[in-house]
Amino acid sequence: MKKGLLGMLAIILVSSMFLAGCNKGSSDKGYSNGGKGTKIELWTFNELHEQYYEHMAEKWNEENPDDQISLKATTYPYEDLHNKLLVALQSGKGAPDISDVEISKFGNFLKGEPQILPLDDVIDPEKENIVQSRLDIYAKDGKTYGIDFHVGAAVIYYNKEIMDKAGVNPDDIKTWADYKEAGKTVLEKTGIPMTTLDIEDQWSFWPQVAQLEGKDDLLKENGEVNLTDPRIVEVLQYEQDLVKEGIAIPSPGNDHHSEEYYGFMNNGGAASVWMPMWYMGRFTDYMPDLKGKIVIKPMPAWSEGAPRSAGMGGTGTVVTNQSKDPEVAKKFLAYAKLSKEGNIEIWKQLGFDPIRSDVWDLPEVNEENKFTEYFGPNIFGTLLEVKDEIEGVNIGERTPDVSNAVKTTILFQTLVEMKDPKQALEEAASQIK
Numbered sequence: 001m002k003k004g005l006l007g008m009l010a011i012i013l014v015s016s017m018f019l020a021g022c023n024k025g026s027s028d029k030g031y032s033n034g035g036k037g038t039k040i041e042l043w044t045f046n047e048l049h050e051q052y053y054e055h056m057a058e059k060w061n062e063e064n065p066d067d068q069i070s071l072k073a074t075t076y077p078y079e080d081l082h083n084k085l086l087v088a089l090q091s092g093k094g095a096p097d098i099s100d101v102e103i104s105k106f107g108n109f110l111k112g113e114p115q116i117l118p119l120d121d122v123i124d125p126e127k128e129n130i131v132q133s134r135l136d137i138y139a140k141d142g143k144t145y146g147i148d149f150h151v152g153a154a155v156i157y158y159n160k161e162i163m164d165k166a167g168v169n170p171d172d173i174k175t176w177a178d179y180k181e182a183g184k185t186v187l188e189k190t191g192i193p194m195t196t197l198d199i200e201d202q203w204s205f206w207p208q209v210a211q212l213e214g215k216d217d218l219l220k221e222n223g224e225v226n227l228t229d230p231r232i233v234e235v236l237q238y239e240q241d242l243v244k245e246g247i248a249i250p251s252p253g254n255d256h257h258s259e260e261y262y263g264f265m266n267n268g269g270a271a272s273v274w275m276p277m278w279y280m281g282r283f284t285d286y287m288p289d290l291k292g293k294i295v296i297k298p299m300p301a302w303s304e305g306a307p308r309s310a311g312m313g314g315t316g317t318v319v320t321n322q323s324k325d326p327e328v329a330k331k332f333l334a335y336a337k338l339s340k341e342g343n344i345e346i347w348k349q350l351g352f353d354p355i356r357s358d359v360w361d362l363p364e365v366n367e368e369n370k371f372t373e374y375f376g377p378n379i380f381g382t383l384l385e386v387k388d389e390i391e392g393v394n395i396g397e398r399t400p401d402v403s404n405a406v407k408t409t410i411l412f413q414t415l416v417e418m419k420d421p422k423q424a425l426e427e428a429a430s431q432i433k
Contacts, residue, residue, distance in 0.1 A: 030072060032057055037068025038328045041096040044073065045081040049100055049149075049315065052349050056336040059345075069332055078102070089115035089320060097323040098333055101146060103137065103314040104202075107399035110140045116318040117326055118143040122334035129358045130338070131311065133392025138316040146316020147337045150352035152276040153309045153383055153390050154207035154299050157283065161293045162271040166190050170272075170297050176208075176238065179300045183247035186271045194271050195248045196264075197239055199411045201255035202403060203275055203312060208235045210310030210391045211302060218406070223396035227405075227429040228422075236421035240414050250415055262286040274299055276312040277353040277383065284351075284374050291374045298386045310391040353383055360384055401432045 031039055032054060040057075044050050050073045057071040074096075076084060082105045088095035089109070101109055109116055123135065123144055131151050138146030158170045166189040168182045183194030198204040206218065212231050215221040226232065242248035249270070253260030256275060265273070266287040275282075283294060298308040317337060323329045336342045343354035344364045351371055359365055360380045366372075371379060405428040413419040 029074075031070040032072070033061055033068060033070040035070050037061070037070050038325050039070045039072065040098060040325075040329055040332060042071060042073045042098040043081055043085060043096045044075050044100040045078045045102065046100070046315070047075045048350060050075045052346070053336060055349060056342060056345065057332070059341075060332060060335055067328075069328065071332075082108070085109075085320075088322070093322070095320040095322040097325070097329040098317060098319055100315045100317050103316060103395060104400060104403040106138060106146060106316050106395055107397045109318065110145065110395075111397050114140065114145055115321050116145050117321055117323070117330070118145060119147060119319065119330060119333070120144050122330045122338065123147070126334075126338045126356070129340075129356045131355050131357055131390060133311050133390060134314070134355045136392050137311070137314065137395040146318050147333060148314045148316055148355055149337065149346055149350065150276075150278055150314065151355055151383075151390060152278055152312040152314055153353055153386060154210075154274060154276050154312050155309065155382060155386075156272050156274045156297050156299055157279070157294050158272045158297060159268060159270070159290065159293055160295050162186065162190055162192055162268060166271070170295060173297075173300055174304060176300045176302055180238075180242065180247060183242065183271075184245070187246055190271070192268070192271055193247060193249045195242070195273055196251040196256070196261070196270050197243065197248050197411075197415055198255045199250045199415050200407055201257070202406045202411075203256060203279075205236065205239065205406060205411060206393070207274060207276075207299065207310045207312050208238070210312070210393050211299065211307050212391075213302075213306055215394070217391075217393050218402050219394040219396050219398060221394055223394070223398060225398050225402060225429050225432050227402065227410075227425045227432075233422045233425055236410070236414055236425065240418065240421055243415050244418070257282070259286075266290060277379075278313060278351070280371055280375065280379075281351045284370050294375055296375055296379060296382050298382060298389075307386075307389040307391045309386040309389050311393065353380075357387055360387075398432065405432060 042053055053073050057069060061068050085099050086108060120143060134148045134151055135144050138144055163170055166186040168185055173179050173182050186192060186194045209232055210217045216226050218226055220226045251261050252264040266289050283290060301308045317333055319326055319329045340359055343356040343359045346352050346354045347365045360383055365380055410424050410428050413424045414421050
């Protein structure tokens with residue numbers, strides 16, 4: 001059976017390598033620092049991540065003149081990276097020292113005996129400063145295998161200009177019931193929908209599910225598929241009702257990362273959208289006309305006093321069991337993503353909400369930059385407000401299957417075709433099982 005899996009993965013790898021060779025987005029710059037010191041090879045799927053790691057490698061060498069490293073960072077297209085890494089780990093050869101793994105794919109690397117190394121020896125000294133849910137998502141059997149860039153706290157971005165025109169104060173919206181009523185008013189007064197909903201991505205649906213109190217979300221705490229949970233049916237019914245009443249519309253371009261969507265929102269197409277904090281960069285880069293109009297607020301809760309946020313998305317960076325010097329690889333990864341200095345740089349370089357909550361009120365993260373110029377100076381004030389309400393999610397071997405079902409069938413069937421949410425979720429769960 002293992003040979004069959006390897007054969008299939010080998011075919012995927014050949015295809016991926018061909019695609020990667022044709023994709024101008026791939027990069028391979030060779031080793032930095034003139035090849036001096038311990039060589040570390042790193043793979044990622046995001047060019048901005050690559051630039052960040054290269055920046056931190058330079059800082060490492062400045063601070064550690066007697067312990068130099070030479071970094072070779074390569075960016076592959078998203079699917080190619082994950083397929084190539086999976087093949088290398090399964091075959092036992094060809095893997096880098098360090099690699100990024102996107103959260104929706106992480107479960108594939110936890111199946112059976114993980115071929116990536118536990119990172120608890122570098123995490124434990126900093127654990128009290130880190131948002132725990134950001135560690136739990138990359139854990140299996142009490143060991144943590146990945147370190148994230150950000151918390152990914154889900155928030156709502158309100159267009160204050162539209163909300164003012166409708167006479168609605170975002171601060172008065174405490175629950176999702178309040179949000180629905182406010183949406184009715186906005187639609188009535190302005191003719192503009194309150195929000196847009198992803199139908200080919202999970203960033204509208206998953207945060208609302210994760211906000212439900214308790215340990216279960218799309219997966220149960222034990223890793224079982226949880227799509228038929230009555231509370232999840234209610235979440236999807238809530239979204240369908242918003243669409244039926246015109247309060248929400250399916251996102252132009254089908255998700256919140258399309259050019260159609262950016263143009264729609266930039267022209268004042270909807271009064272709000274809920275997305276993780278890492279979405280700030282999409283506003284600054286792709287919706288320039290909304291500068292000074294968008295305010296960031298906590299998510300509404302399902303009931304008064306319930307959680308108002310959830311940690312969404314993520315990139316769990318791993319050290320593989322093929323690393324030639326795993327201790328140095330771990331130390332560099334910890335420096336880049338766990339240290340206080342690294343977390344400040346993550347905000348400055350990438351605009352992410354860092355996983356160390358002890359930096360959120362430091363002067364360094366409140367200095368003026370393109371994000372404070374766009375959204376105002378109180379970005380981390382919102383984050384501190386919901387610090388203890390950021391719900392985690394369960395990540396396991398079935399996460400890729402569930403994520404795929406949400407993106408390809410469940411949301412389209414219920415929010416476009418208006419299929420009964422209970423039926424859509426039951427059918428998807430049956431197919432996955």
